[in-house]
Amino acid sequence: MTERSTESRRPTIKQVARLAGVSHQTVSRYLRSRDGLKPTTLARIDAAVSELNYRPNLVARSMRTRRTGRLAVLLPTMVFNPARMLHGATEAAHEAGFTVEAISVIGDTEARTERMLELAGTGQVEGILALAPLSPRGEDQLPHGETIIVAADFDDQMRGIGELADASPLVEIIERLAELGHRRFFHVAGNLQFASARARKTAYLETVERLGLESAGVVDGDWSGKSGYDAVRSLADEEMPTAVVAANDVVASGAIRALVDRGLDVPGDVSVTGWDNNEVCLYLPPSLTSVEINLEGMGRNAMLSLVKAVTGRDLEPAPRPLQHVIWRESTGPARPR
Amino acid sequence: MTERSTESRRPTIKQVARLAGVSHQTVSRYLRSRDGLKPTTLARIDAAVSELNYRPNLVARSMRTRRTGRLAVLLPTMVFNPARMLHGATEAAHEAGFTVEAISVIGDTEARTERMLELAGTGQVEGILALAPLSPRGEDQLPHGETIIVAADFDDQMRGIGELADASPLVEIIERLAELGHRRFFHVAGNLQFASARARKTAYLETVERLGLESAGVVDGDWSGKSGYDAVRSLADEEMPTAVVAANDVVASGAIRALVDRGLDVPGDVSVTGWDNNEVCLYLPPSLTSVEINLEGMGRNAMLSLVKAVTGRDLEPAPRPLQHVIWRESTGPARPR
DNA sequence: CAAGACATAGTGATCGTTCACTATTTGCGG
DNA sequence: CCGCAAATAGTGAACGATCACTATGTCTTG
The missing domain is CATH 1.10.260.40 (lambda repressor-like DNA-binding domains)
Incomplete structure (x- = not known):
């Protein structure tokens, strides 16, 4: 002693x-x-x-105060680069006095949801921001309503901020292409577990309908280049569209390769658009018409709603708009028949 | 509700x-x-x-046991997609009974080092795996030698596992291109704060020297497409190489665009190689010769050395090799003069 | 100068778990 | 049925901080 x-x-x-x-x-x-x-x-x-x-000793402090000052961010697997969103989210959390830890879960939606429940249940974090899709069952099983969960890309059953799923640039893309004379479109969707993929698909269908355009259909993909490649390969010659709207840049790159393999020129025969403004697509010819996303802003705003839910504090949101179309070489006027 | x-x-x-x-x-x-x-x-x-x-309540448990069961992974900013490495690291940590949290730090090397020291000093984690460069001063200021730090991409002053910096595929690339008749090379390096960038640059210089090849020089870049673009644009016509070895795929895409802008054909006039096997580069023509990295394996092995340092336990390493060259359309025989 | 208000500092309880012991029950050979 | 070891279960302290409350010192004020 x-x-x-x-x-x-x-x-x-x-x-x-x-x-x-x-x-x-x-x-x-x-x-x-x-x-x-x-x-x-x-x-x-x-x-x-x-x-x-x-x-x-922060562990001892946490024990007594029952506050950890930590927020978790659940990341999707291998789908897109989460680093920039994480930065925006981290910055916002810092302003509110929180530490952020990013948790990347191996496995599918169920595994992710399971891990999330575990995190929430053991009092390790005060809030969880899910940038990856979660299973709907998550909401019910939340242990004691202490850990607050905000899902940024899951808006069906759980609270979602919807910003990630804003598909309005896609409307702009189709309208502009229609002005350029395009009449027949094609959409390769992303993984429909993601709200963003669903929103883009819905926006595609609605806009094509509203403007009275033709559609060669929608293929449900998985955000991969292969899904874009296969989707375009599956089209018959006579149903070939003059514009392919891909769910993201990787899908678009696969679509472009399939078009080139079929002897078609981009944008001479077919225009192609992507999403994400991937740096490689900016350089490799043809440079790709895409949607620039302010990922830091997206991450910030997602975290804002978590901070609001946990502390009641309002922070300054990122300036709008968070997405805008950048027109490049992969799109052009429709070739007259 | x-x-x-x-x-x-x-x-x-x-x-x-x-x-x-x-x-x-x-x-x-x-x-x-x-x-x-x-x-x-x-x-x-x-x-x-x-x-x-x-x-x-894991906080209470940690308090009593003086163990948190948490390891931190420090990620670099916006440079490459860390999700896959994180997965490999997480998997290995799980096997050893640890939880992993990824911490993405806003700011430069100094800021990252500062945050690391704070983490280490407040007893929040048992070990830190740094996948991002750290400031050398970190080593000295470590508070009480309790938190163990392993740096995967920093091998000058701190312990580093070196695997991330294995540049042997670059040797293979140059040797093969030399066999294809290439005599004049050019290298666009990455951010030299990274051990991997330094290793590739060194391997380039040594191999060119060893094989008695010519070099149009090395430009120190920052992993960006713009650095590849600018580097190639800066070359005079008469010093133009027949092969450009880029630090990664994004740099390569910038280089390709610069070559195309100058009216040169890839690979007809100039061969180009990248690194990372970016999915987009696999599809967009010309598909890029690149180095496939088993990022999960890299992450796993990096975590292994941290787990070993913290617990003394040895886990099964990822099967070798972790990197291999994939030859695609962007490389071909040197055009005879 | 006494008394109360305010500023500053101290005491012991407490958070939820595990550790180090001690206590009790069970099993089994003789 | 006894005795003793092994198996199983219980008791209270400890981890390192903050909270709630109390105690002391200092400054006004009538």
């Missing part, structure tokens, strides 16, 4: 207190805010802290 | 114990391993746990 073997262990608040000649509670006050301490006391604690190189 | 009582707290181990009619310690034993409990006791606890929907 008298002499602990203290050397190997990190210093505690009591050791700081003893060294500074004050009570542990005074040191605790010092840690939270330095107001309300006499300057001499403050100086003594300052000295003790730096002499011991003391840092508070 | 159902109303939730403000006082509803998560059930604790003692509540479970009371409901099951046993002591809290018995429940604790149940949580750790179910051996050594009488079947009837076990069944009673089972029932109590599921009735209360109990999950242990």
Whole structure:
């Protein structure tokens, strides 16, 4: 009791207190805010802290305060580069005094949902932002309503902010292509577990209908280049569209390859559009007409709604719009018949 | 929504114990391993746990055990898709009973190092795996040598596993291109803060030297398409190489565009190689000769060395090789003069 | 100068779990 | 049925911080 073997262990608040000649509670006050301490006391604690190189044990603090100050972000698997969204989200969380940890779950939607429930149930984080699709059963099984979950890309059953699924640029794409004389379109969709893929598909169908255009159909894909390639290969010559609207740039690259393999020129015979503004597609000829996404802004706004739900605080949202079409070489006027 | 009582707290181990009619310690034993409990006791606890929907409070557990079971992975900013490496790392950590959290730090190397020190100092994680470059000062300032840090892409001053920086495929690329008659090469390097970029640059210089080839020089870039574009544009006509070895696929795409803009054909006039096997580069013509990386394997092996350092346990490494060249349309025989 | 208000500092309880012991029950040979 | 070891279960302290409350010091004020 008298002499602990203290050397190997990190210093505690009591050791700081003893060294500074004050009570542990005074040191605790010092840690939270330095107001309300006499300057001499403050100086003594300052000295003790730096002499011991003391840092508070956040686990112990969390235990007592029942707050972890941590938010989790659930990332999808291998689908798109989440780094930029993560940055926007992290920045917003920092402003609200939170730490962010990103959790990448191996496996499918069910596995991800399971892991999310585990995280929520063991009190490790105060909130979870899911950028990946979750299973609808998640909502019910939430243990005690303490961990708040916001899903950014799942708007059917759970709260979703919908911004990720804003497909309005696709409407602009089709309208503009129609102005350029295109009459027959084709859409290769992404993985329909994603709200964004569903929204783009819906926007495609509605816009084609509204403008009285023809459609060679919609193929449900999985965001892969192969899905774009296969979809275009599956078309018969006589049903070939003059414009292919792909769910993203990777799908578009597969579609372009299939068109080239069939001896068609892009954009001479067929125009192609993507989504994401992939850096490679900006350079490789033909440079791809795509949708630039402010991923940091998306991440920020998604995190904003989580922070709002957890703390009630409102932060400044990212400036709009978050997406806009960039027209490049892969699109052009429809070839007259 | 159902109303939730403000006082509803998560059930604790003692509540479970009371409901099951046993002591809290018995429940604790149940949580750790179910051996050594009488079947009837076990069944009673089972029932109590599921009735209360109990999950242990991991913060409290961490407090007592002084172990968090968490490892952190520090990710680089916007440079490459870390999701796949993260998966490999997570899988390996799971095998060793750890949870992984990925931390993406806004800012430069210094900011990242600062955040790492903070993480290490507050006892939040047991180890840190840095996939992003760190500042060398990190090593010294480590508070109490408790948190172990392994840097996967920083091999100058800190421990590094080096695998990420294995540039041997680049040697193979140059040798093969030399066999195809190429004599004059050019290299656009990546951000030299990365060990991988340095290794590729070194391998380029050494191999060109060893084989007695000519070099149009090395341009230090930043992994961006623009750096590839600008590097090729900066070349005078008379110094134009017949083969451009780019640090990665994005750089290669910029280089290809610059070559095409100058009226050169790829691979007719100039062969181009990349690195990463970007999916888009597989489809867009000309498909790019690149280096396929087993990113999951890289992540796994990086995590292995962290797990080894933290626990002493050896896990099964990923099967080798982790990288191999895939030859595609962007490379071909040198055009005879 | 006494008394109350305010500023500052201290004491002990507490968060939920595991650790280190101690206590009780069970099993089994003689 | 006894005795003793092994199996099983219980008791209270400890982890390192904050919270709620109490205690002391200092400054006004009538």
